[in-house]
Amino acid sequence: MTVKKGRPRRKDTARRLFETEESTLSPASLPVKTLAVREAVVLAGEQAADQRQEIADRREDTADQRQEAADLREEVANLREKAGRAKAELSARAEAQLREANEQLVIATVHAQTMTEAAEQATAQMAYMAEHDFLTGLPNRSLLTDRLEQSIALAQRHGTMLALIYLDLDHFKHINDSLGHDVGDQLLQSVANRLQSCVRLSDTVSRQGGDEFVVLLPEVKDVRDATFTAEKLLKAIAKPHPVAGHRLHVSLSIGISLYPDDGKTVEMMVRNADIAMYHAKKNGRNNYQVFTQEMNVRAIKRHAVEQVLHHALEQQKFVLHYQPKVNLETGVITGAEALVRWRRSDHRLAYPAQFVSIAEECGLIVPIGKWVLREACRQAHAWLKDGLYLGQIAVNVSAVELHGKDYLVGVCDILGDTGLNPHHLELELTESGLMQDTQQTTEVLHALKGLGVQIAIDDFGTGYSSLSYLRSFPIDVLKIDQSFVQAIGGDTDDGGDAIVGAVIAMGMSLKQRVVAEGIETRQQLAFLKTHHCAEGQGYFFGRPMPAEKFAAFLARNRH
Ligand code: C2E
Ligand code: MG
Ligand code: MG
Numbered sequence: 001m002t003v004k005k006g007r008p009r010r011k012d013t014a015r016r017l018f019e020t021e022e023s024t025l026s027p028a029s030l031p032v033k034t035l036a037v038r039e040a041v042v043l044a045g046e047q048a049a050d051q052r053q054e055i056a057d058r059r060e061d062t063a064d065q066r067q068e069a070a071d072l073r074e075e076v077a078n079l080r081e082k083a084g085r086a087k088a089e090l091s092a093r094a095e096a097q098l099r100e101a102n103e104q105l106v107i108a109t110v111h112a113q114t115m116t117e118a119a120e121q122a123t124a125q126m127a128y129m130a131e132h133d134f135l136t137g138l139p140n141r142s143l144l145t146d147r148l149e150q151s152i153a154l155a156q157r158h159g160t161m162l163a164l165i166y167l168d169l170d171h172f173k174h175i176n177d178s179l180g181h182d183v184g185d186q187l188l189q190s191v192a193n194r195l196q197s198c199v200r201l202s203d204t205v206s207r208q209g210g211d212e213f214v215v216l217l218p219e220v221k222d223v224r225d226a227t228f229t230a231e232k233l234l235k236a237i238a239k240p241h242p243v244a245g246h247r248l249h250v251s252l253s254i255g256i257s258l259y260p261d262d263g264k265t266v267e268m269m270v271r272n273a274d275i276a277m278y279h280a281k282k283n284g285r286n287n288y289q290v291f292t293q294e295m296n297v298r299a300i301k302r303h304a305v306e307q308v309l310h311h312a313l314e315q316q317k318f319v320l321h322y323q324p325k326v327n328l329e330t331g332v333i334t335g336a337e338a339l340v341r342w343r344r345s346d347h348r349l350a351y352p353a354q355f356v357s358i359a360e361e362c363g364l365i366v367p368i369g370k371w372v373l374r375e376a377c378r379q380a381h382a383w384l385k386d387g388l389y390l391g392q393i394a395v396n397v398s399a400v401e402l403h404g405k406d407y408l409v410g411v412c413d414i415l416g417d418t419g420l421n422p423h424h425l426e427l428e429l430t431e432s433g434l435m436q437d438t439q440q441t442t443e444v445l446h447a448l449k450g451l452g453v454q455i456a457i458d459d460f461g462t463g464y465s466s467l468s469y470l471r472s473f474p475i476d477v478l479k480i481d482q483s484f485v486q487a488i489g490g491d492t493d494d495g496g497d498a499i500v501g502a503v504i505a506m507g508m509s510l511k512q513r514v515v516a517e518g519i520e521t522r523q524q525l526a527f528l529k530t531h532h533c534a535e536g537q538g539y540f541f542g543r544p545m546p547a548e549k550f551a552a553f554l555a556r557n558r559h
Helices: 011-024 034-131 141-158 172-179 181-198 223-238 266-282 293-314 352-361 365-385 407-418 431-435 438-451 482-486 496-509 522-530 547-556
Strands: 161-169 204-209 212-220 241-243 246-248 252-259 287-290 318-327 333-343 392-396 425-430 454-460 477-480 513-516
Touching: 034 141, 141 161, 141 204, 141 212, 141 252, 141 266, 161 181, 161 223, 161 266, 172 181, 172 246, 172 438, 181 204, 181 212, 181 223, 181 241, 181 246, 212 223, 223 252, 223 287, 252 266, 266 287, 266 293, 293 333, 293 352, 293 365, 318 365, 318 392, 318 547, 333 352, 333 365, 333 547, 352 365, 365 392, 365 407, 365 547, 392 454, 407 438, 425 431, 431 438, 431 454, 438 454, 477 482, 477 496, 482 496, 482 522, 496 513, 496 522
Parallel strands: 252 287, 333 392, 392 425, 425 454, 454 477, 477 513
Antiparallel strands: 161 212, 161 252, 204 212, 241 246, 318 333
């Protein structure tokens, strides 16, 4: 702002004078009054000049203000321009950010969608897997249980029947062990496909696990519908299975239970079909059996024995009896066979025929066999330490034990723990036990042989296996089954003499010791001696006896 100049203001005085002159003086009186007029004019002129000055000042002020306003406008314009630029810049940036945010939102949405789909798919897959068998894709035990429950409810409402068919592959373990798990798995898949092709869509074929399958027939008129299907399944499975370049042959054991006759609940139906299947196995396999109440009675008995055996093992209710083995030439005791007995709660002894096969079926033979081996080795070591002569202590080994995991390790541990020299141990195996899983058996037998343990074949001649194993397995002893020995010199010509003679000759040529079991008579002994049988065992020399009695027996025979 410009500062105003401070000229004295005479306007009001001049105007007053002039106004006074005009109002009081007329033109005629001018010459008279000239001085006064002049004075007034001068005054007026001064006043006018003042006013002009003032106007000029004001103009100048106005110009200044205008300039100021112009400056301000320019400044505002500049600010506006700047603000405009900033705004444009900001909005461009905001737009870019928005675009980016939108893009990310789209990506996140797509991602979330994909994740939701994946989660849904995983949930569906898990639900499927929870109800189906991984290997064959068949319904599993849980889905079968559901369907069986529904079928029972429907059959109950409509008064109809249904059948449950329990199937187990015969000797599947052989295939698995000899050809490997891959081939075993492919065979199971092939079996699953065949089973499915034999039944209706409304029937359920399920895999229970391992080599066990169950077929549910929700609509049957009578037992013949079920047996007809069972026959169809047996035939279909018996045809060779082309698997991994092999043509595999496999058979089935089948058990059938019917609703409502054989069971009114899922558990009962499954259990009774399983019991019937077990009877089919006992019946020579490759057949079917329909459940009967009588089977149940036997199963209950078997179950009871199983329970008692568990208890006997915990309470250490097993004892060993020892039966001498004798050199037939010299009569000297060459060793003993340890035979297990179970002392029952009434203190009577139970013999192996009453419990060994049940113990094998339920797997209890493994801990029982371990106990037998440890006790026999401990006892033999104690007798040897006492100076009693004992060539070998023979221990019976079940096929279940031999093919179980870590059998070899178990034997080594027991020998180490008891301190028995392995040369004093002889393991008795049966032909059927040897013929299972020949590859693994050969390895285990060679390892045992390497330790110095003797291997014997028990009940020789009763198995149906090939004799070629006599060369492939490291066998030291052949024990001729007592049935042949007891046929020696019999009235009927059942070939006892010829078989015993042939086995002795064969053993001699293969450089194996031959032991004749079950010698009861002098006549049998004479026959064996003439055929140069090396050793014998039987009531003729001594029955199986408790440890203390056997120690006395050994002491008497000291030489
Ligand atoms: P094994 O190994 O052939 O044993 C011989 C069986 O014949 C024994 O029966 C024995 O008492 C009997 N015996 C011996 N001499 C004669 C005789 O002159 N005449 C007659 N009639 N019999 C005789 P045991 O003790 O009842 O054993 C039967 C089978 O049970 C054994 O046959 C063996 O296979 C099995 N066993 C015994 N102990 C065990 C064991 O600890 N573990 C396993 N896995 N099986 C065993
Ligand atoms: Mg034996
Ligand atoms: Mg025997």
